Amino acid sequence: MDGSDVDIIRHFEEYCGLEEDDRALLNELERHPMTLSAGDLLWEEHQTADAFYVLRKGWAYSYRAMNDGTRQVLDVYLPGDVIGLREFSFYKRLSSVAMLTEVSLGRISYRYLISLFGSSHRLTALFFSMLAGQQALLTERLVNVGRRNARDKLAHFICEMYMRLKRVYPELPQHFCMPLSQQMLADILGLSSVHVSRTFSELRETGLVYRDRNRISIPDPELLIRATGFSDHYLHERVSDQLFESETLWQETGLSSRSAAGDRSMAADPD
C-alpha cells in the first residue's frame, strides 16, 4: 500500500481518549515490530493462542478452511486493526491468519493484556471497544452473506472497504488499491470466483465500480452507497470518551480497590 506505517496511537485515540501513561504503554508496542511478507501465515487454526497483534502496516485476513477444500474468510484487517483478540477465551486459534501484503505487526500477549486491565482502564476500554467494533463488522458481513444477492454483496463489501480505508487514510481518492483477488473476494462473500468476475462485469456495465487488477475505482461514491443501501452506522462511533467523562465513578475508589464494590449499589442501577 502506501509505504508509511500508520500512527497507531493517533488511530487508537479515535476510539478512546488516552492519557500519558497509556501512550507510554502503547509505545512499547512500537518498539519491536515484526514484519511478514504477502502470503506468510501468522498462525494456523488449532495452534495455541497466547497473544494478539496490532496491525501497524499492510493488509491481512483470517479464514477457516473447510473439509471440502473451500474456505470462508472471516475478517479483512487494515492498519490499526487488532488480530487475534477473539481467542482470548480459548486455548487454541479458531482460524488461520495470513498476510495480503507486506505487514508490520506489534505483539501483545494475553498475559500482558490482563496486566493492562490492572494498569490502564482506558486501554482496557480501548481493547474492549476494538473487540466490539470487530464484532460489528462480523455481524454486518453475516447480513451480507446471508441476505443479499451477488451484486449487492460485492457492492456492499466494496463500500465497506472504501469507508474503512477512508478512516485510516482520510485523503483516500476515489480509486485505490484493494489487494484482494477475485478468488479471495469469493471466499469473503460466499460466492464462486467466476461469479465474482461476472458480478464485477455487471458493476462495470452499470458504471458503479471499475476494477483494474487490484485497483478499484468508484466514480460516484454517493451513487454506489445509495444503490447498495449501504449505511456506515456499524463502522464505529466512539463512545468511550463520554463514558469516561465522569471519572469520579471509579477514580475516587482507587486502583487496588475493591471499594468500588461498595459503590455498587450506587452504580448498579444506573441512570
Add this chain to the structure above:
Amino acid sequence: MDGSDVDIIRHFEEYCGLEEDDRALLNELERHPMTLSAGDLLWEEHQTADAFYVLRKGWAYSYRAMNDGTRQVLDVYLPGDVIGLREFSFYKRLSSVAMLTEVSLGRISYRYLISLFGSSHRLTALFFSMLAGQQALLTERLVNVGRRNARDKLAHFICEMYMRLKRVYPELPQHFCMPLSQQMLADILGLSSVHVSRTFSELRETGLVYRDRNRISIPDPELLIRATGFSDHYLHERVSDQLFESETLWQETGLSSRSAAGDRSMAADPD
C-alpha cells in the same frame, strides 16, 4: 423452558475463576431482575445504547431487518449469555433484540462496566471473554451461512444448539425444546422458510433429526455430529484461569511496569 433461573454466577465461573468480591459484585445483578414475555422487544436498531444485559432465564435473539422485508438473525441467546455488549463502542444499537420465551434479565450499564474495569480484573476478563466467545459463535455462523448447503446449515445449527444447551443444562436429554419457528431458522441460516421445511423432511428421512412442533430430538448425537463434521472447538474452553495463575505478573509490576512487554521477544514466535 424449564422454570428455574440459571445460576449465573456458577455459569460465569466456567469462564473464569471468581473471588468473593467478584461474586458480590455479580450478586448485585441478581437483585433487580427484569422480566419480559415472548415477542417483547428489548430494544430496536438505532436506539441509544447505554447498557448490556445478562440473560438469566429464557431465550432471546438479535436481528437486523432489511429494506426488502427480510431479516437476518445475528445471535440466539441462551441463559447465561450476555446481550448488547457489542454496542459498547457505539452510540446506537446495531440490531434489534426480541424475546423468544418469557425471560429474566439483569441490566449492567456501560458506565458500571467501566467502573468494573477499575474494581475487578477478573470480572473485566470475564466480560472480555464473553465478548470474545460471542465472536467465536458469530464466525462459526458466518462459515455456516457462507459455505454450507441447506442440510448442513440446519444440522450444524442444531448441533450447536444442542451443545450450547448442554453446557447450561448438563442433564439435557436427546429430545429438547427449541422455541424457534421454521421462519426463524430460515432467518438464522439465510434460507427461505419453505426450504427449511424441506430440509427438516430430509433430516427426518435420514433419521438424523426429528422435529415435532418445537421439540427436537436427536436419536444419535454422535451420528449427527459426524454427519455434519461438527466440531465444538469454538464453544469455549476457558483460559482465563491459567492467565490469572501467576498473579504476580501484574501485581508486582504495578502501574508503570514494562516487564511483561519484555516477554515479547521470548514469546514472539508463537509455538
Add this chain to the structure above:
DNA sequence: CGGAAAATTGATGTAATTCAAGTCGAGTGG
C-alpha cells in the same frame, strides 16, 4: 521470453427461491 496464476467467457447443471394451494393444530367463541 516463458510459465503460472488470475480473470474472462460460454455452456450446462442444480440447489434454492418463489408462488400457490392445501393441511394441520391450537385457540376462540358461540
Add this chain to the structure above:
DNA sequence: CCACTCGACTTGAATTACATCAATTTTCCG
C-alpha cells in the same frame, strides 16, 4: 362440543441465481 380462524407448516410446480466445468485470454513475475 363443534365450527371458525389464524398462524405454522407442507407439498408441488415453475423459475432463477448461482455453481461447476472447460476453454481462452490476460497479467504477473522470474
